[in-house]
Amino acid sequence: MNLTVALEHLRQEPKMAELLDKVEMPPFNPSGRVYYDLLESIVSQQLSVKAATTIFNRFLNLFPDQYPHPEQVVALSTEQLRAVGLSNQKTGYLKNVAQYAIEYNFEHADWDAMTDDEIIILLSKIKGVGKWTVQMVLMFTLGRLDIFPVDDLGIQQGIMLLFDFKEEGKPLKAKMEDLSQPWKPYRTLACRYLWRYKDTLKTKSNS
Numbered sequence: 001m002n003l004t005v006a007l008e009h010l011r012q013e014p015k016m017a018e019l020l021d022k023v024e025m026p027p028f029n030p031s032g033r034v035y036y037d038l039l040e041s042i043v044s045q046q047l048s049v050k051a052a053t054t055i056f057n058r059f060l061n062l063f064p065d066q067y068p069h070p071e072q073v074v075a076l077s078t079e080q081l082r083a084v085g086l087s088n089q090k091t092g093y094l095k096n097v098a099q100y101a102i103e104y105n106f107e108h109a110d111w112d113a114m115t116d117d118e119i120i121i122l123l124s125k126i127k128g129v130g131k132w133t134v135q136m137v138l139m140f141t142l143g144r145l146d147i148f149p150v151d152d153l154g155i156q157q158g159i160m161l162l163f164d165f166k167e168e169g170k171p172l173k174a175k176m177e178d179l180s181q182p183w184k185p186y187r188t189l190a191c192r193y194l195w196r197y198k199d200t201l202k203t204k205s206n207s
Contacts, residue, residue, distance in 0.1 A: 001145055006186040013182060015162055016190065023196045030143030035097070035106040037141045038123070039068055041133050042093045043086065058084035059094075070106070073098035093128025100126045116144055139188050148180050148187040158194030161201065 011017040031037060043059060044052035060066045062080065074095055081091040101107065104122070111119065116138055123134045132151055138144040149155060150173045159165060159176055167175055183190045 001143075001186070001189075003189075006145075006189050009186055010183055010190055010193075016183070016193075019162060019193055019197055023193050023200060025192060025196060028143075028192070031141050032111075032143075034109070034111060034123075034137055034141055035070065035101045036068070037137055038097050038126075038129060038133070039073075039094055041136060042090055042097065042128055045090070055085040059086065068098070070098040070101040074102070089128075093126075096127045097129065111142055116147065139191070144188060146185040146187045148177075148183075148191065150176050152191075154195050154198050155191055158198040161198065162194070 007020060011020060039059075040052075040056055043056045047055070059081070060068065062076065062084065063069065063072055076095075078088070078091050081094065082088065086094070114122070119138060119142070120131060120134045123129050123137065124131055132149055135147050135149040135152075139147045139149075156172060156176070159179065160172070163179065165172060165175060180187055180190070
């Protein structure tokens with residue numbers, strides 16, 4: 001992605017132009033680790049960043065090289081996984097991801113050859129992995145440029161704050177989709193700025 005071109009495209013929307021001037025965005029490098037990032041995402045669900053990091057590090061320490069190879073994850077007992085602080089449900093989800101990774105050879109998959117929708121369909125078949133999780137993988141793991149997670153609470157809040165939307169539920173999501181159309185094909189970048197904007201406002205209100 002040519003960042004200058006992308007930013008100029010987003011600046012065509014006046015409020016988005018204001019946002020781009022207000023918010024500092026750190027450098028971004030997609031990890032490319034679909035399997036690993038799916039595991040980390042499951043561990044972090046409904047936990048604080050600190051708690052999730054602690055449990056995930058304990059999980060990694062179960063493996064000789066601190067990497068959760070799919071075959072090794074599948075071979076671990078529920079008791080071993082529970083012992084690092086994982087819930088029964090998350091234990092099952094991690095094993096699901098590992099088994100699926102083996103069947104579809106995730107670690108050697110040609111993700112670049114697949115469309116966004118193809119990846120959503122493939123990964124959403126894993127029990128414990130929903131559309132939102134796959135969208136995060138598309139954005140932050142694979143660096144896909146035009147992902148717009150309309151169900152994400154942070155994006156909803158950022159848009160409501162920036163554009164003074166009052167709607168909720170389906171009407172809000174429909175309005176968000178309409179609003180985002182001119183941002184194509186750089187909606188991932190727009191979302192990163194919206195998240196940052198919301199978090200910046202939250203930090204200021206708490207200070």
